[in-house]
Amino acid sequence: MCGSRGRNSPGRYDEDFSFVSPVVKYLLFIFNFLFWLIAMAMIAIGVYARVVKHAETALACLAVDPAMMLLVVGVLMFIITFCGCVGSLRENICLLQFFCISLTVIFLLQLAAGVLGFIFSDKARNKVTQMVNNAIVHYRDDMDLQNLIDFGQKEFGCCGAMTYTDWSNNMYFNCTANNPSRERCSVPFSCCIITKDKVEVINTMCGQGMQVVEYIDASNVIHTNGCIDKVVDWIHSNLFLLGGVALGLAIPQLVGILLSQMLISQIKDQIELQNYNLKHRADPWR
Template sequence: IFMWTLLIILVLQITGAVLGFVFSGKVLRKSEKLLDKAIIRYRDDLDLQNLIDFIQKKFKCCGIKYYSDWSKNMYFNCSETNPSLERCAVPFSCCIMDTREILNTMCGYETQELKPWSAQNQIYINGCLDSIVKWGHQNLLTISGLALGLLVLEIFMVSLTVLLLHQIQSVKKIIKRTTQK
């Protein structure tokens, strides 16, 4: 059972890698839709909010493709009917912060109304999807090396399992022969 489980995991990983490579455009579109839903639900789920904030801080980005993507969220939407104090804002994680300053969680307020050349002084204006893809391309060698290392380790584990299985069969044969005498 252990060997078959390892083999199934190995085949699934290889299949996933091949499909991800072949259908990378589709994966990108699905990721964009997923991020779009995440922006819409930003204030509804604290874990999701923390994840988005982490991504935006880590990759120094804002929104999916552009900072104006935050208009899709009902709290940050720029419509006249939006009564929220965060109307036309972006989350504080989009803000360009000086580490020596005190955290200003209102730094992104009214930035969606600004022109990009003006907004870029306060917030990151580039989207996170491009930043993540760029990071992936820059770290492709490292990611590939880790994946290859795991693949070799898994193949080694399957080989050891097969070897152990053969040894068990050999011991069973020896025991069977000695008990028949």
């Protein structure tokens, strides 16, 4: 008898009843569809930057190429959100579980990276320094990478990873005697101190030979502090802003995990109801 069944027993519902909420189902679909479009845009931009803009260097310096990083993130995001879209529309538990597990793993990895970065801040700083120095080595090999480094040095008012002499690691700016480059012992123009009160033509060669100039004299022309220290100081000054950004990235992930778990639970209840109804039709006295 129905009265002897549990509160959530399938026998308490009509055959036309559905546990799957259209609100949860289509909200999850819209959520994934929006991020799927963002992933498509990231892939398109990455392909354009990697192939169309400089096809001749398509295999150069993949490890520090911003376009390649954008492509990798875009592809991963495309796969995950595609599974979320199809899984929510088709009410497919396997796709929804893959979507939910993927988001959970990404969230936990981000959390672990933040905690480990805080605990092992010195090692993390050394690793970032190595990455920046590696990017400096390939400065002239990739226009996107060059623009990214120039943008960072201008925005933070810095030069090199730890100091402006780090530019000697680049083959064009190397300060050895046998370097035939016209930029020998120089630093990029983005290292230069540009004062806005001057109206004359800016000297784009202001970084010429700055690596062999005395530190005091060089500091009057270029930024001599490394970008790592500048970025660390900026982080310490903007902890609340960075916390808000981190929270803004975490909330969509948690919302996606919550909605997918709700929909998976509803689909399972619906399958149980359907199985009960099939058994009830086969054996009405059951």
